[in-house]
Structure formats: C-alpha cells, structure tokens
Amino acid sequence: MRYFIALVFLFIGNQSFVYSQNKVSGKITNEKNEPLDGAHVHASQNFAVSDPAGNFSIDVPFGQNRIVVSYIGYKTVEFSQDIDGDVVLNIQLKEDISALSEIEIKDKNIKTNATSDRKELKIDQLEKYSSGSLGDALKEISGVSSLKTGNTIVKPIINGLHSSRVLIINNNVRLEDQQWGLEHAPNLDINTAGKVSVIKGASGLQYGGDAIGGVVIIEPLPIPVKDTLYGKTILNGASNGRGGSISSSLFKGYQSGWNWNLQGTFKYLGDVEAPDYILSNTGNREKNFSGGIGFKGENSGFSGFFSYYNATIGILRASHTGNIADLVNAINTGKPSVINDFTYNINAPKQEVQHYLGKLNYYHTFSDFGKLTLQYAFQLNNRLEYDIRRGDSRNKPSLDLSLSTHLMLVDLETSSSEISKYKFGISGVFQNNFADTDTGVRPLIPDYDKYEAGVYGIGTFALSENLELETGFRYDFSRIDATKFYLQTRWNERNYDADFSDIIIGEVGNQWKTNPVFTYHNFSGSIGTKYQINTNLKWFTNLSLASRSPNPSELFSDGLHHSTGQIELGDLRLEKEKAIKISTTLAHTSAKFAFEINPYLNLINDFTLLEPTGLEQSNRGAFPVWEYRQVNARLMGIDINADYDFAKNFNYHSTFAYVYGEDQNNKEALIDMPPVNWNNEIQFKKQEWHHLVLGLKSELVFTQKRFPNNDFIADVPVDGEFVPTLVEISQPPKGYHQLHFSSEMTFAAFEKSKITIGFTIQNLFNTNYRDYLNRTRFYTDDMGRNFTVQLKFNY
Amino acid sequence: MKTLKLVPFAFIALLSFNSCSSDDNSSQPVNEEEVITTVTVTLTPEGGGNPVVLTSRDLDGDGPDAPVITSTGSVSALTTYNGTVSLLNELTNPVDNISLEVEEEGDEHQFFFSATGGLSGTFAYADEDVNGDPIGLEFKFTASANPQSGNLTVILRHEPNKAGANVASGDITNAGGETDIQVVFPVTVE
Numbered sequence: 001m002r003y004f005i006a007l008v009f010l011f012i013g014n015q016s017f018v019y020s021q022n023k024v025s026g027k028i029t030n031e032k033n034e035p036l037d038g039a040h041v042h043a044s045q046n047f048a049v050s051d052p053a054g055n056f057s058i059d060v061p062f063g064q065n066r067i068v069v070s071y072i073g074y075k076t077v078e079f080s081q082d083i084d085g086d087v088v089l090n091i092q093l094k095e096d097i098s099a100l101s102e103i104e105i106k107d108k109n110i111k112t113n114a115t116s117d118r119k120e121l122k123i124d125q126l127e128k129y130s131s132g133s134l135g136d137a138l139k140e141i142s143g144v145s146s147l148k149t150g151n152t153i154v155k156p157i158i159n160g161l162h163s164s165r166v167l168i169i170n171n172n173v174r175l176e177d178q179q180w181g182l183e184h185a186p187n188l189d190i191n192t193a194g195k196v197s198v199i200k201g202a203s204g205l206q207y208g209g210d211a212i213g214g215v216v217i218i219e220p221l222p223i224p225v226k227d228t229l230y231g232k233t234i235l236n237g238a239s240n241g242r243g244g245s246i247s248s249s250l251f252k253g254y255q256s257g258w259n260w261n262l263q264g265t266f267k268y269l270g271d272v273e274a275p276d277y278i279l280s281n282t283g284n285r286e287k288n289f290s291g292g293i294g295f296k297g298e299n300s301g302f303s304g305f306f307s308y309y310n311a312t313i314g315i316l317r318a319s320h321t322g323n324i325a326d327l328v329n330a331i332n333t334g335k336p337s338v339i340n341d342f343t344y345n346i347n348a349p350k351q352e353v354q355h356y357l358g359k360l361n362y363y364h365t366f367s368d369f370g371k372l373t374l375q376y377a378f379q380l381n382n383r384l385e386y387d388i389r390r391g392d393s394r395n396k397p398s399l400d401l402s403l404s405t406h407l408m409l410v411d412l413e414t415s416s417s418e419i420s421k422y423k424f425g426i427s428g429v430f431q432n433n434f435a436d437t438d439t440g441v442r443p444l445i446p447d448y449d450k451y452e453a454g455v456y457g458i459g460t461f462a463l464s465e466n467l468e469l470e471t472g473f474r475y476d477f478s479r480i481d482a483t484k485f486y487l488q489t490r491w492n493e494r495n496y497d498a499d500f501s502d503i504i505i506g507e508v509g510n511q512w513k514t515n516p517v518f519t520y521h522n523f524s525g526s527i528g529t530k531y532q533i534n535t536n537l538k539w540f541t542n543l544s545l546a547s548r549s550p551n552p553s554e555l556f557s558d559g560l561h562h563s564t565g566q567i568e569l570g571d572l573r574l575e576k577e578k579a580i581k582i583s584t585t586l587a588h589t590s591a592k593f594a595f596e597i598n599p600y601l602n603l604i605n606d607f608t609l610l611e612p613t614g615l616e617q618s619n620r621g622a623f624p625v626w627e628y629r630q631v632n633a634r635l636m637g638i639d640i641n642a643d644y645d646f647a648k649n650f651n652y653h654s655t656f657a658y659v660y661g662e663d664q665n666n667k668e669a670l671i672d673m674p675p676v677n678w679n680n681e682i683q684f685k686k687q688e689w690h691h692l693v694l695g696l697k698s699e700l701v702f703t704q705k706r707f708p709n710n711d712f713i714a715d716v717p718v719d720g721e722f723v724p725t726l727v728e729i730s731q732p733p734k735g736y737h738q739l740h741f742s743s744e745m746t747f748a749a750f751e752k753s754k755i756t757i758g759f760t761i762q763n764l765f766n767t768n769y770r771d772y773l774n775r776t777r778f779y780t781d782d783m784g785r786n787f788t789v790q791l792k793f794n795y
Numbered sequence: 796m797k798t799l800k801l802v803p804f805a806f807i808a809l810l811s812f813n814s815c816s817s818d819d820n821s822s823q824p825v826n827e828e829e830v831i832t833t834v835t836v837t838l839t840p841e842g843g844g845n846p847v848v849l850t851s852r853d854l855d856g857d858g859p860d861a862p863v864i865t866s867t868g869s870v871s872a873l874t875t876y877n878g879t880v881s882l883l884n885e886l887t888n889p890v891d892n893i894s895l896e897v898e899e900e901g902d903e904h905q906f907f908f909s910a911t912g913g914l915s916g917t918f919a920y921a922d923e924d925v926n927g928d929p930i931g932l933e934f935k936f937t938a939s940a941n942p943q944s945g946n947l948t949v950i951l952r953h954e955p956n957k958a959g960a961n962v963a964s965g966d967i968t969n970a971g972g973e974t975d976i977q978v979v980f981p982v983t984v985e
Contacts, residue, residue, distance in 0.1 A: 321973060321974075322953070322973030322975060323977060325974060325977065326973055326974050337971045337972075388953065388973065390829060390897070390975075391896035391899065392896075393828055437822075437823045437824075437825045439825070440825065440826075440828030440829065441825065441827060441828070441829070442825045443825065446822070447822045483822040485822075485824040485825070487855050487858040489855040489858040489859050489860045490858050490859055493858075509824065509826065509886070510855065511824045513824065559857055567857060616857075616858075616859055616861070617853075617861040617862060618853050618856065618857055618861075618862065619831050619832070619833075619834050619851055619853050619862050619976055619977075619978055620831070620974060620976060620977060621977030623857070717909075717948065717967070717977070719968075721909075721911050721912075722911075722946075722948075722979065
C-alpha cells in the first residue's frame with residue numbers, strides 16, 4: 001500500500017518534491033450512519049466525490065484550508081482545518097428539511113430540468129467583469145457576441161440576434177428597460193449576479209414566447225439555511241479610463257430560515273483612449289444598490305428583492321453628426337473630429353438611465369402535489385438622452401421616457417410519476433410608457449399602455465435510462481394602445497390615410513393626433529431531447545417555434561434620431577415575427593477534455609430590419625432615411641467549444657462561432673451579422689503558489705465579407721461646390737487580432753477570509769482596430785491597451 | 796430590520812400606482828423647439844436700393860417635405876451688399892427667433908458662405924463674437940466683375956473649431972463641428 005501511495009504521488013506530479021500535497025480522506029455518512037454516495041467535498045480548488053461506500057479522498061495543500069462538504073438535501077458542512085500531513089476526516093451530514101422541499105422534484109429520475117443545452121457563467125467568471133457590463137461577460141460564451149456603442153453600451157447578440165429578440169431575466173423578472181434601442185444596454189449591475197445562463201433560441205418558454213434570439217438568465221447567489229454571515233468586496237482599477245469601481249456585498253443566513261443580503265456598486269471612469277488618441281466624452285458612472293430579504297420554511301417561503309441602477313454614460317463627442325456631409329467627413333478623415341484632453345467630465349451627448357426593480361415572491365410546496373410560486377414585480381425605467389443643443393434647451397434632455405411595468409406570475413411545478421414532471425404558469429403584464437414633452441423634441445416612442453397575458457405548460461419525461469424529452473407550449477396575448485402625433489406630411493408620405501384614417505382623433509397645428517390600437521395573438525412551442533450516448537457523450541436536439549409582436553420602436557418611430565443622425569421610420573403595418581429554430585449539440589466531457597459542437601438553423605418569417613431607403617432634405621441639409629421593413633430571413637451557424645488539460649497545470653480553452661445570415665427576399669446578406677470569431681486561451685494554474693493563474697488569450701475576429709450594400713450617393717460640399725459623393729456606410733472594417741494577458745493569486749488574509757489579486761492587460765500590443773458591431777466604428781478606432789488591477793476580499 | 800427593508804418597496808409600490816393613475820389621455824403634441832424652419836438671407840446694396848431676399852422655408856422641419864426656396868430679385872455685378880442671416884422657428888407660437896440664440900452663443904457658431912456654379916464674388920464677415928472671431932450673422936458680399944447665375948451656399952456649423960487654419964477667414968475645411976444649416980440658394984445675376 002505504501003508503494004502504491006508513493007506511486008500515486010509520483011504520478012500526480014513532480015511538485016510534490018518541493019511543495020508536497022496532503023491527502024485528506026474519510027467517509028461521509030448521514031445521521032443514520034448510512035454512506036452517502038456522490039457527496040461533494042471541496043478543499044482549496046480541488047474537489048472530490050464520494051463513492052457508493054461514502055469514501056472520498058482529496059489532495060489539499062499545507063496550511064489553513066477551508067473544507068466544504070455538500071450533498072443535495074443535507075445541510076452543507078463547512079470548516080477550517082490546519083493541514084500538516086495526511087488526515088482522515090469522517091463527516092456526518094444532517095438532513096436539511098427546507099432545502100429538501102425545494103429540490104424534491106428534481107431529485108427523481110429526471111436528472112436535469114432542461115433538454116436545451118444551457119451555457120453558464122459562474123461567479124468567478126463574472127467577478128472578472130465586475131467593472132464591465134453583462135454584455136462583456138457574455139462574450140465568454142461561444143455564439144454570443146456584442147453590439148456596442150463605444151465601450152460602455154454593450155448589448156448581447158445571441159446567434160446573430162439582439163435587442164427585442166433576446167430576453168433578459170433578472171432574478172426571475174423579465175427586464176423591461178426599453179431594450180428595443182440599439183444603443184440601450186441592459187440596465188442591470190453585473191455584480192448582483194451569482195450565475196448567468198444563456199439559452200440560445202426560444203426553448204425557455206416559461207420566460208416568454210418571443211425569444212427568437214435567446215434568453216439570458218441572471219440569478220443571485222443562493223443563501224444557505226444556516227447561521228452564517230459572509231461577504232465580499234471587489235476593487236477594480238483601470239488605466240484606460242483612469243478610474244475604477246468598487247462593489248461590495250453582504251449575505252446573512254439564519255438557521256431559522258431567514259436571510260438577507262445587501263449589495264452596492266460604484267463606478268467612475270473618465271475618457272477612454274484608442275492607441276492614437278483620446279475618445280472624448282466616453283466616461284461613465286454607475287451607482288447601483290440592491291437588497292433582499294427572504295425566508296425558507298419547511299414547506300413555504302418568500303423573498304423580497306429591490307434593486308436600483310443608475311448610470312450616466314458619455315457618448316463619443318465625434319459621433320454626433322449634423323447631416324450627411326458631416327458623416328462623410330468623419331468617414332474620410334479616419335479619426336474623430338473632436339479630440340480634447342482627457343477629462344472625467346461627461347457632457348452632451350450622453351445618457352442618464354435609472355432602473356428600479358421591486359419583487360415579491362412566495363412559494364408553497366404541497367406534499368404529493370408540487371410547488372406553487374406566486375410573484376409580483378414592478379419595474380420603472382427612466383431614460384434621459386442629452387444631445388448637443390442651443391440656448392435654453394442646452395441642459396434639457398432630447399428624450400425623456402419613463403417605462404413602468406407591473407408583472408404577475410403564477411407558476412406550478414408538479415410531477416405525476418417518477419419519470420415525468422410538469423410546469424405550468426400564467427402571467428400578466430401591464431406596461432405604461434410616458435414620453436415627457438418638455439424636451440421640445442418630438443419623442444421617438446409615443447405614450448402607450450400595453451396589456452399582456454400569457455399561459456404555458458412544459459412537460460419533461462424520462463423516456464428511458466438515457467433519453468429525456470421536454471416539450472412545451474405557450475400562448476401570449478398582447479394589446480398596445482398608444483397616443484401618437486404624426487406630422488401631416490409624414491402621415492401622407494407613409495400613405496397611412498388609406499388604412500388608418502379611422503385612428504385619427506384630432507388635429508393640432510400641422511400634426512394629427514392618433515390612437516393606434518393593436519392586438520396580437522402569439523403561439524410558441526418547443527420540443528427537445530437529451531440523449532446520453534455514453535458516460536462521456538451527450539446529444540441534445542431542440543426544435544422551437546417563437547413569435548414576437550413588433551415593438552413600439554418598430555411601429556411608431558418617425559423622425560430624426562439624433563444619436564444616429566438618421567431619420568428612422570416605423571411602420572404601423574408591420575406583422576409579428578415568427579421563427580422556427582432547429583438546433584443540435586453534441587457534447588463530450590471527460591476528465592481532461594471537453595468538446596462541444598452546436599450547429600443550428602433559424603428560419604424567420606417577417607424578420608424586421610432597419611434599412612436605408614433614400615434621403616430627405618431639410619434646412620440642415622440631407623439626412624438618410626432608414627425604414628423598418630420585413631423580409632424572410634435564414635440564419636445558419638455553428639458554435640464550438642473545446643477545453644483540454646493538455647499538460648499538468650496547463651489548460652487550453654477555445655471558442656469558435658460562425659453565423660450566416662441571409663435575406664431571402666432580396667437574396668442578399670443580412671446586416672450586422674457577427675463576423676467569424678475564434679478565441680484561444682492558454683492558462684497555467686499552480687495551486688501551491690497561492691493559486692497562481694496565468695493566462696494568455698488570443699481574440700481573432702475575421703473580416704465580415706457578407707453584408708448588404710446600403711451605400712448611397714449624396715451631395716456633399718467640397719471646396720464650396722456640391723459634389724455627388726458615395727457615402728460608404730456598408731463596408732465592414734477589417735478583421736483584427738488581439739492578445740490579452742491575465743493573472744491572479746489568492747492569499748489567506750485573516751481567519752476565514754482571503755484576498756485575491758488580479759492583474760490583466762487587455763489589448764496587450766495596443767492594436768488599432770475597429771469592430772463591425774461597434775456603432776462608433778465610422779468615427780474612431782476602438783479602445784487601446786488597458787491595464788487593470790483587481791483586489792477581491794472574501795470574508 | 797425587516798420592516799426597514801420594506802420601506803423602499805412600499806415607496807416603489809406607491810410610485811407605481813401613481814404612474815398608473817396619471818395615465819389619462821393628456822398626451823400633448825410637441826412642437827420642435829430647435830428646428831430652424833426658415834432661413835432668410837437679405838442682401839442690401841451698400842449704396843442703397845432694393846434688397847435681395849433669399850428664403851428657404853421648411854415648415855415640416857425634419858418631416859418628408861423639402862424646403863421651399865424663394866428669391867425676390869437679382870444681384871448686380873461689382874456691387875457690395877450688406878448681408879444678414881435670419882433664422883426662425885415658425886412652428887412655435889410666438890415664432891422663435893433663433894438668430895438671437897446664435898448671436899448669444901456666437902463663440903459656438905459660425906456661418907460659412909460660398910458662391911459657386913458661375914456666381915462669383917467675395918465674402919467678408921461683418922460681426923464678431925466675444926473672442927473677436929467671426930460669426931457671420933452679418934457679412935459683406937461683393938459680386939465680381941463678371942458673375943453669372945449660380946448658387947449662394949450658406950452653412951452654419953455648431954461648435955466649430957474657430958482656431959483651425961483659415962477658419963476665421965471663412966474656409967470651412969478645418970472647421971469641424973456639426974452642421975445646423977446647409978442651404979443652397981440659386982441666385983440670378985443681371
């Protein structure tokens with residue numbers, strides 16, 4: 001036996017000659033001294049799983065170590081142990097009644113509750129983006145890219161689709177934050193997230209039937225039912241932007257079942273810099289706060305949650321253009337027209353956004369029946385957009401929209417037998433948008449009331465040992481009742497009199513007052529299977545059907561969008577979008593190697609897109625007109641992930657994504673499709689050296705060669721003469737390659753607390769580049785090198 | 796502690812019910828405050844005589860209709876004109892004189908003039924802002940010896956770089972800023 005152990009040590013590695021590992025082993029039992037099979041033991045960054053006899057063995061470095069033993073349905077045991085040699089620990093776990101009631105249903109034969117392949121970001125991945133945004137973090141997932149305006153407004157794109165086609169579920173509440181706008185980023189603080197999952201496609205039916213792109217689910221960290229108090233503080237400093245952020249959170253749990261938590265984030269950054277110049281007016285600020293209180297009882301519990309998000313975001317000064325001539329100048333000059341000295345000040349153009357979320361959730365578990373959940377949530381989103389204005393209007397916003405949303409949910413989870421479970425739910429939404437008219441600018445989005453009601457049912461069945469089937473259906477009713485003023489000239493130009501003369505309810509000056517009311521009935525569904533081919537290989541297939549009502553921006557926009565310098569025209573005649581997505585995933589996992597490949601096909605009927613159609617003249621010169629139009633679209637793509645521990649302490653991780661988007665009516669490429677991107681990262685990890693992690697990541701973005709040609713000719717003054725000039729807005733910028741360096745070490749600080757120090761360099765070689773999916777690409781290079789330091793205290 | 800936590804909640808709930816009840820049909824139309832509907836260039840001969848008035852009027856602002864351009868007369872060769880530019884927003888009641896705002900914020904605005912397509916002559920600024928740089932609400936235009944009918948172009952830039960090379964003498968090349976006005980007036984010559 002001694003020889004065997006020696007052999008194992010030799011095999012485990014040569015570091016044992018210098019920093020020897022110690023073996024902690026033992027047996028895990030319940031209160032009746034029965035062995036627990038499959039209990040998790042965590043110590044430092046290793047983990048082990050107990051065998052059917054309850055035995056486990058785990059390597060642990062010298063010194064104080066925190067050991068955590070958990071098993072589903074039992075109270076987690078957590079303690080600190082000074083390790084100075086091999087130790088035998090026999091651990092007895094106590095049954096956790098309150099937790100058991102929650103997982104009762106899952107603990108049957110059905111191993112997962114989803115046949116769709118969810119991608120997840122865990123807390124340690126999210127913490128790296130503590131001073132960034134949700135959109136930045138989601139790029140870690142293959143097939144998710146981002147639509148950016150500068151560097152602070154980052155929207156996730158899932159398999160080529162974004163905005164109203166991607167639902168964001170924050171703390172079980174569908175985020176209603178005017179997500180239709182291309183330059184409206186999700187209004188939430190990434191520091192509130194404990195876990196973020198992405199469902200590509202519409203199979204997350206309990207969240208909504210209109211997720212043509214997908215669903216992003218943000219969940220907080222669960223607080224255990226025991227007497228505990230813990231928290232963390234993360235400090236970030238960045239050289240580019242010359243600022244940083246601080247985020248702190250505190251969690252308190254009680255054995256009685258009560259818990260509460262508090263969290264706050266403060267962010268302060270000035271102008272960021274491209275390699276060659278300062279991007280003037282790109283600073284940002286955030287002040288966020290959230291808190292929750294909850295109770296987990298034997299059969300029932302409740303939770304209350306409140307969050308407040310407040311951001312002020314500077315928009316690149318040079319991206320604000322007056323007319324087409326200015327745009328042409330910007331494209332031809334190749335650098336921003338305004339470059340000032342670095343400043344922390346944020347002037348117009350800028351956005352000021354506030355988002356309030358309040359939520360009450362109650363659940364009750366009926367034995368032999370299932371779990372019933374009731375939830376009410378309220379959200380208020382206020383968005384102020386400031387433009388460069390004259391005179392008294394200088395300090396007035398050009399856009400002031402308040403969107404308030406009430407959401408009621410009733411969900412029921414139940415199961416008829418060990419091999420089937422069901423989820424049913426109904427939801428109701430009332431939403432009101434109020435466009436403040438004190439702005440002195442005709443609002444892009446009118447006042448409206450929206451009523452929605454939805455009902456869904458999902459069944460999951462274990463068809464055999466290896467095969468699970470999930471199928472669901474959803475119906476949504478939606479009614480929007482708006483009050484909208486149209487310029488009479490626009491009304492005629494749109495030829496609305498023919499179809500909509502009955503909605504005119506008044507005349508004020510040169511405008512019609514109208515009352516458009518639209519009702520939509522949407523059906524959606526999904527069917528998916530998960531087949532366990534062998535212990536290492538899983539195969540998911542999914543077919544989903546989604547339909548989405550046109551959003552207020554698509555229906556009602558009519559006028560100059562100052563932030564884009566274009567006239568955007570909605571269309572009252574738009575139909576709902578209908579999509580069928582087929583997706584399949586083959587996933588291989590073994591101890592050292594994981595590989596996943598996910599091809600998909602998404603066919604979208606009446607896909608709504610915004611395309612340039614011509615020019616309109618005013619005293620300011622000519623403006624391009626962009627109209628919402630519907631086509632039949634086809635998106636095909638493939639997402640690939642690989643992860644390989646190719647040598648001791650070394651890990652290789654790779655993600656690849658490709659999407660092909662086609663407008664089938666016009667036989668041309670779809671606009672704004674993410675170019676092929678391929679990320680490769682090599683990490684060196686050494687536990688013994690204070691959990692040292694060194695990483696080098698290569699980010700390769702290819703040139704998007706497929707794009708619709710929307711270039712147009714406009715008269716532009718050159719040396720006093722007007723010259724017909726081609727306005728080249730279509731050609732995507734060249735592909736680029738960047739290297740990023742990251743490093744991290746963890747130290748024990750005091751008893752039960754540790755400090756993690758991280759140092760990263762983004763864009764290591766200060767490469768000049770422009771990204772096709774960054775809306776400021778016409779005006780400026782993207783952000784240059786950035787050194788960041790992160791200090792994380794866990795206590 | 797528990798009750799304290801519920802305070803923001805109660806507050807929000809209150810706010811929410813307010814926002815419901817305030818939703819009556821009181822929506823008001825917006826008359827664009829900043830749109831310049833009417834640009835008028837008046838050229839008055841220095842030695843006296845009938846002024847030439849050039850007007851570009853776009854009563855639907857950023858709407859689909861193009862501006863309507865009118866002229867009251869023609870320009871004579873070798874004559875110096877005192878020029879003025881007037882900017883109005885006729886959508887508001889009373890009519891808003893935007894020239895006054897431009898004058899107040901003279902250091903952030905500058906007009907640029909050019910004569911093209913046969914029309915030829917020289918322009919000189921006749922006003923200045925607080926820094927002694929030109930604005931262009933007042934200017935002088937001297938038609939050359941052999942002008943033909945052509946175009947008089949008026950461009951107003953907001954937040955230009957007046958210190959840029961030749962900007963103060965009326966060259967727009969290095970001016971930067973955003974275009975607030977860009978109008979081309981056809982001018983006939985006698």
